[in-house]
Amino acid sequence: MYSLRARRSAALLITAGLAFGLSACTISDGGSGGGDSADDQTLTFWSYYQGTQADWLQAQADQFEKDNPGVTVDIVETVGDQQDQKLLASVATGDTPDLFINNIVVDFPTLVAGGVTADLTEYWDGFADKDQFAESAAWSSDDKVYNLLPFTNLIGLYYNQDILTEVGIDGPPATLDELQADLEVVKADGRYDGIALSGAPTVEGAWLFAPELLGLGIDYCSFDGPEVDAAFERAETWAKAGYTPQATATWDQNDSWQQFATGQYAFGINGNWQLGNAEEATFEWGTAQYPAPAGGTSVVYPGGEGFGIGANSDKKDLAWKFLEEAVLTPEAGESIFTTAGSIPVRADVAELPAIKDNVAVQPFVAAAQTSGSWPKNENTANIQKALGQAVSSVISGQSSAADAGAAAVADIKAALEDGGGGCR
Template identity: 50%
Template sequence: MRRRTALQGAAVTSLLSLGSSSCALQSAPAGTDSNGVTTLRMWHYYQDQQKTWLEDEVRRFEAKHPKTRIALIDVVGDQQAQKLLASVSIGNGPDLLMNNIVVDFPVLRAAGVLKDITEQWESFQDNDQFPEATAWRNEGRVFNLLPYTNLIGMYAHSDALADSGVETVPSTLSELESAMQKVSEKGAFEPLAMAGSPDVEGAWLFAPQLLGLGIDYCNFHGAAVEDAFRRLARWRDKGWLPQATATWSQTDAWQQFMTGRYAFALNGNWNLGNARDSGFAIQTARYPASDGGKSKVYPGGEGIAIGAQTKYPDLAWSFIESAFLSAPGARAVNTVAGSIPVRADVASSDQLAGDADVAPFVEAARHQARWPDNERTADMQRALGEAVSGVISGQLSGDEGASSAVNEIAAARADGGGSC
């Protein structure tokens, strides 16, 4: 196993001061009471529809397992990883946990927060319904699962396309450029709303321009990277991207698209409900592919794991099977929360694949890219986001943006142990 870095050790030590707040989270103690009822503590940071879905799944599970209770412990999302490290350091980790798998997986695994669930996953009879990327591994062992996801794709304002003489939603970046040129020349609409903030959001929206060419954070260099940044600079110079894009988050970009002034948006499936209530007709498509490449995006979403210190791993796994891996749970997470389940029989059902607006996101989930297994994945994303934002703002040329991203991503990858 990869050794823990000095940074991780220091993080755990410094987080001991959070012990009191960690203990406060244990308001529902785990264990079996005098009536034989076993309580499992599950840490999560869901809100709104996602929390509603999770509460529904808890009720469904408890109805079938009357001697089991799942106590949902609300944690502030950006404090979750720190509090998990603190709780494990004092031997009081949760039985089940949600986590920001893209950012937290390497650190939580290395710190001993996550239980090895390889045997449970490999013996699960329906695991062939899930793509390989569902199981997050380290050195061949499974510690985290991503059974449903949130992805980005293309939204198009149908009236803007018709007004500009664009007949179909672009499927490649070259087609998108041609369409944006027509929109710009017509002048009634702005071409594109997308996130370009100097952080993980700007990176997430830009990375698919290279993923379909086989370029990710593990091999981020070469002519294709330079071409992608030059293309971004071209979009800036032609006015297809407002300069304000350099600070826009995904939420900011979506709010701009919802004004009805933009022909295209690159954004996520979680906005579908809002799009359908927009007052104008929309179409969706997969993220435009690079010429000679495929459409491929990184998956987002929350991971589910069993806490390494639980005394009830079998019960915890039973809940994961019921809520996160079953067909009823998969259908419900889409209906209630709008997330895209990757379970094949549900993804191919009329509920998802039969919905023309949802179908592109379902297809994207089948061809998702794999995140690197590196303790500095978040730093690599920030490095890319900063370069993207710098080019859009005009502070960097396309070539300067490419050079910055290549060098900073390589440095972060090396700081994280060099592996992917």
């Protein structure tokens, strides 16, 4: 899912992780932020990256030090689920780090409200390559930019070409209506199963269901109406017909991938981080964008890490220089793709050979340019969970489409109010 912290591992690989030499960067297991440093050229960077993502960040810091003699980047290893509280506490002590990453989907409103993040508006407005980034790359509150999302993880449709050929389906579906028709063909054939996806009562299940409405312009901030009813009715139809097995109601994305990888399922909805695993498949496979709803387009939510500068940093200019040179460049986008499988948001990176020549990744690259915007609400995690629980209840047969849809609408509205009201 969207950079789930438990999944920051080799499962993200599209190519084998690069081996890096010994670094001049310091890697710490603690330490203070960048408020008052004995060395004015030392940047403190709090990161919970692991595995190949950590390798990538280390390499970028190494190169930045090389290009900027006298500068040191001190990478402080933090624990992902403790990052929020650690950052909030750093404000009280006046030593927020110079740089940090955060789980932007969940953390952004809390960190802005807590005074953790510096206002990056002037830096971003003055950035020469700003127009290369999709609007969703700059996260703002009250018209001020506080966080940047330069790389993302997205979901799309995987398909088993061998099965499609055997049952007479000509190519992957572009719309949900076409997908449903294809699932009917697979079901009628009787030899294979329909679609493997996560229907868990969590943010994962919600992340996979939400695009059925996002493509119609309906997001968590406008979650109501006949389109919502129709989406839940579709989920009920698929469940009753057996296109989505009842077990789907508990599958997370790793579970659903393992099922698709057996070769028994015609389709699977999953993320770009599975592309490396797909290379191990014993059948012909392909990828496509998430099928568009009738009358709409293909739009999915972006996941990934936000990059920010600490509000109390006394080296904001140098910290921005790091972001500009080590994170926001085409080279940085290409390297995190080849190292860790994340999708760069920069439009021109899509033209680089490493990405352009990779047919399987193109649907995810396209999705990055049209991705939806998350609500700026401190209760975003519970907002998603409300949807996940409703969808899971339909797939499992515990609720009707009508009851689950009504519950989702009510619970999402309540969660938005609990988080401060609306979508700031």
